[in-house]
Amino acid sequence: EAGVAQSPRYKIIEKRQSVAFWCNPISGHATLYWYQQILGQGPKLLIQFQNNGVVDDSQLPKDRFSAERLKGVDSTLKIQPAKLEDSAVYLCASTKAGGSQETQYFGPGTRLLVL
Amino acid sequence: GDSVTQMEGPVTLSEEAFLTINCTYTATGYPSLFWYVQYPGEGLQLLLKATKADDKGSNKGFEATYRKETTSFHLEKGSVQVSDSAVYFCALLTGANNLFFGTGTRLTVIP
Numbered sequence: 001e002a003g004v005a006q007s008p009r010y011k012i013i014e015k016r017q018s019v020a021f022w023c024n025p026i027s028g029h030a031t032l033y034w035y036q037q038i039l040g041q042g043p044k045l046l047i048q049f050q051n052n053g054v055v056d057d058s059q060l061p062k063d064r065f066s067a068e069r070l071k072g073v074d075s076t077l078k079i080q081p082a083k084l085e086d087s088a089v090y091l092c093a094s095t096k097a098g099g100s101q102e103t104q105y106f107g108p109g110t111r112l113l114v115l
Numbered sequence: 116g117d118s119v120t121q122m123e124g125p126v127t128l129s130e131e132a133f134l135t136i137n138c139t140y141t142a143t144g145y146p147s148l149f150w151y152v153q154y155p156g157e158g159l160q161l162l163l164k165a166t167k168a169d170d171k172g173s174n175k176g177f178e179a180t181y182r183k184e185t186t187s188f189h190l191e192k193g194s195v196q197v198s199d200s201a202v203y204f205c206a207l208l209t210g211a212n213n214l215f216f217g218t219g220t221r222l223t224v225i226p
Binding site for chain 1: 119121149151157158159160161164204206211212213214215216217218219
């Protein structure tokens with residue numbers, strides 16, 4: 001079974017530019033998560049989707065971050081405009097149904113550096 | 116609010132030494148508890164989990180017991196190997212399906 005796929009793996013941009021990340025969850029997984037992992041810290045949830053609907057986006061900085069999962073499968077996370085403090089690894093994870101005891105499976109992440 | 120406090124690293128051990136990485140949590144309700152591992156250059160992988168009090172999760176020689184009375188989920192391994200060198204994250208999953216991570220502990224095992 002293929003795991004969670006993410007691209008690109010690395011991205012370097014200048015501040016005030018925009019960037020987009022892509023995630024393809026495990027086939028059949030209804031729930032998708034985006035996390036931000038700043039160097040030296042644990043991942044922090046940005047947004048959670050159930051199929052194509054948003055379940056929780058309370059930690060998403062909506063003035064610059066947006067995410068969508070239009071067909072309930074792939075998802076994109078966008079930052080516009082980027083700030084220096086957005087430098088981090090962006091992780092995507094998925095679960096089959098989002099149940100309370102389900103294991104989240106993580107992709108390899110996209111490492112973003114904002115200069 | 117819900118949170119995880121994890122032993123700060125880095126931790127350096129000789130091969131075959133005993134490992135303990137401490138993890139305590141604060142949560143309302145009855146969370147599930149996890150240890151994730153991140154090997155160099157790779158994504159987060161589930162190492163083990165426990166879903167209720169007194170459960171013991173185990174995998175690859177690692178163990179952790181869900182202790183409700185001390186709100187702890189310490190990770191242990193009796194004899195570490197060089198290949199165990201990685202960053203270890205303790206995490207809790209709330210009833211609202213929010214996964215809260217600790218800050219991670221970097222383990223280096225030297226031959």
